[in-house]
Amino acid sequence: MKLPRINADTFEALQANAGADFVVTLVEAFAEEAPQLIEALRAARAQADAERFESAAHALKSNGVAFGAVRLAEMARHLEWQGASAASEAVDELAAELAAVLSALRTLARRT
Amino acid sequence: MSVQTTALVFGHVELRLAERQLLVDGEPVALGSRGFDLLKALVAKRDRVVGKDELLDEVWPGLVVEENNLQVQISGLRRVLGARAIATVAGIGYRFTLTPGAAEAPAAAPPSAAAVLAPARVLVADDNKVNRLLLCRSLELMGHQVSSAVDGREALDMLKRQPFELLLLDLAMPELDGFGLLQARAADPVLREVAVIVTSALGGVAPVARCIELGADDFLHKPVDPWLLRARVESSLARKQQRDQQSQVLRRLMPNGPAQASRLADACVLVVGLNLPELPEPMQTQALLSDWSTLMLDAVDGRGGEVAQFRGDGLTALFGELPAALGGAQDMAELLASFNDERRAAGQAALAIGVGIARGEVVVATVATAQRAAYACLGEPVLRAEQLAAACLLAGQQMLLD
DSSP states (O other): OOSOSSOHHHHHHHHHHHOHHHHHHHHHHHHHHHHHHHHHHHHHHHTTOHHHHHHHHHHHHHHHHHHTOHHHHHHHHHHHHHGGGSOHHHHHHHHHHHHHHHHHHHHHHHHO | OOGGGOEEEEETEEEETTTTEEEETTEEEOOOHHHHHHHHHHHHTTTSOEEHHHHHHHHSTTOOOOHHHHHHHHHHHHHHHOGGGEEEETTTEEEEOOOOEETTSOOOOOOOGGGGOOOOEEEEEOSOHHHHHHHHHHHHHTTOEEEEESSHHHHHHHHHHSOOSEEEEESSOSSSOHHHHHHHHHTOTTGGGSEEEEEEOOOSSHHHHHHHHTTOSEEEESSOOHHHHHHHHHHHHHHHHHHHHHHHHHHHHOTTOTTSOEEEEEEEEEEEEEEOSSOOOHHHHHHHHHHHHHHHHHHHHHTTOEEEEEOSSEEEEEESSHHHHHHHHHHHHHHHHHHHHHHHHTTOOOOEEEEEEEEEEEEEEEEEOSSOEEEEEESHHHHHHHHHHHHHHHHTOSEEEO
């Protein structure tokens, strides 16, 4: 995939607009909530609950965009579009990307 | 450095606090002691709107003074500083709007109506923690008091328990979604007073259309751009402030409630119309009408009148007694004369107004739909005052009394 993990411009703009200290808190909030969204995706897929699946994918997409996590956002967008019939591997890939994103975001947020 | 030794410069205006002296374009301007104190207070608090009571305390400390005195001093300051130097925030107070800096500095954009808005109480309803925190942070940085709710049910409970001016509402939420909350709001006259901006990542036109149908003021797509958020929040709050002012006047005119029309047995109706010598460019027209309206509304306000109808280039106001209406007309003429002096100095044509005053029985009634409310002011005196105002303009006179 050609997309960068984190779009530096988006992340820096977020820090400039909201304040670098606040972004540290925001990243932690994301780290707390995002794994629950992955769990929601897995559970919704297992129960063929289309609405819940789309809602969780949608939330991950929206947060990904906010942090400049473009690859994560794109994967979540794809899942949202596919719905609960998406392959379980696609959810696993998203979970792996999320772990990498969280690690990258924590590093970037604490750098300033 | 003590503020007393400082000279403050705002473009062509220089305020020398130690000498108690005001210079406009480098020339000293005679300003009464009260006028100077008022200007000093407005300049010292120029980061916000200063309430009328606060200004009365500053300028006439320890004295009980009628608000009309403040109005006269404000008009005097506008005469020397230019009408736009002091903005009126109806029902709240005044704000000094000139930008600090030397005259050589490039002129700043005129302050928007939003720039003079007071901080608002805002509720953010979003189940997604990151979005919620980010919206709250952006609003706090704008100076608002922010609370948050994690779903529609909690938001509805909070709206019913405490007053908010604005709600930022997500659509997809557990318990009660954004559409459900908008429906509940539409059915509740108190909640309808709260302005709503929907923030959602739902694509397509359909959700936007549905939200607007349900009474939302605006719609922002997620992720929300902070600059767009600021602009939309300010514009929603400005619209809400206008609506609130209108309902306040309605309540004063009709204490039995807006649904009940009332008959005013002996009201003085004042109608003022503006005659533009020629139609300037749209942006100039807008600035001109805003300045002119500020002066006319001040004249009505200063004499305790109520603006019943406002058209931008004309207005109808109600007064309880004839001397008040005549005083209002006189103030309008004086304010216009100073305004015309400024315009002539800038090489612009002078403006003419026509004022008609008639007295008698009028009926005021609310005309309300789900989207807009206005009040109608009907009766013989209204028609006569309108005809007199029009006749003044034709005859080149300033005021005709029935």
